Amino acid sequence: MRDVLDAIRRAAPRRVVVFTGAGVSADSGIPTFRGADGLWRNFRAEDLATPEAFARDPELVWEWYEWRRGIISAAEPNAAHRAIARLEDARVVTQNVDGLHARAGSRNVIELHGNIFRERREGGVRRPDVVWIGEMLPRDAVAAAVEAIGNADLLLVIGTSLLVHPAAGLVEGFRGLSVEINPQPAGQCTFAIAARAAEATPPVVETILEAQ
Numbered sequence: 001m002r003d004v005l006d007a008i009r010r011a012a013p014r015r016v017v018v019f020t021g022a023g024v025s026a027d028s029g030i031p032t033f034r035g036a037d038g039l040w041r042n043f044r045a046e047d048l049a050t051p052e053a054f055a056r057d058p059e060l061v062w063e064w065y066e067w068r069r070g071i072i073s074a075a076e077p078n079a080a081h082r083a084i085a086r087l088e089d090a091r092v093v094t095q096n097v098d099g100l101h102a103r104a105g106s107r108n109v110i111e112l113h114g115n116i117f118r119e120r121r122e123g124g125v126r127r128p129d130v131v132w133i134g135e136m137l138p139r140d141a142v143a144a145a146v147e148a149i150g151n152a153d154l155l156l157v158i159g160t161s162l163l164v165h166p167a168a169g170l171v172e173g174f175r176g177l178s179v180e181i182n183p184q185p186a187g188q189c190t191f192a193i194a195a196r197a198a199e200a201t202p203p204v205v206e207t208i209l210e211a212q
Contacts, residue, residue: 017156021161084205112167
């Protein structure tokens with residue numbers, strides 16, 4: 001951890017982007033999709049998170065999303081969310097649909113996969129405003145994320161396996177100072193901290209604030 005904090009102090013970053021995945025919300029009690037307790041160990045993605053699944057059985061898909069909404073509504077932002085929100089000028093690019101970054105106070109949030117609490121109509125049918133497997137990411141969100149990451153002098157990658165494309169591809173091309181926080185780091189960043197988001201994010205953020 002010390003070498004990471006020293007590198008941040010030397011860089012004194014002004015343009016910070018935080019890229020987050022499901023692991024940042026795990027300490028709020030929201031299940032991730034992969035891993036030992038991941039949602040996909042108990043549910044098949046093909047049955048619940050694809051356009052085909054929705055066309056086949058919309059009632060089942062809506063029931064699953066209402067269940068997830070209930071879990072998220074009962075959760076609170078954790079120490080990682082609150083720490084990230086202290087970076088008032090940072091852009092937060094998230095793969096999460098839970099809205100916890102905004103609830104924690106982050107103001108510049110780019111939601112790559114939508115938001116589970118929003119709905120939209122498609123072909124006259126009401127559906128969750130989330131990106132399902134096989135669907136394209138929203139163009140405006142991708143464009144905003146590409147611009148933000150391209151202009152960053154520090155990229156924090158928190159709580160993501162970097163396995164979900166095309167979102168993960170936004171990180172792969174970054175060549176500046178980057179720090180990954182994840183229990184099992186993917187190894188694509190300058191530095192990696194093998195720890196849970198709620199544990200390691202606060203001291204990293206504190207160092208950024210001191211260095212600015």
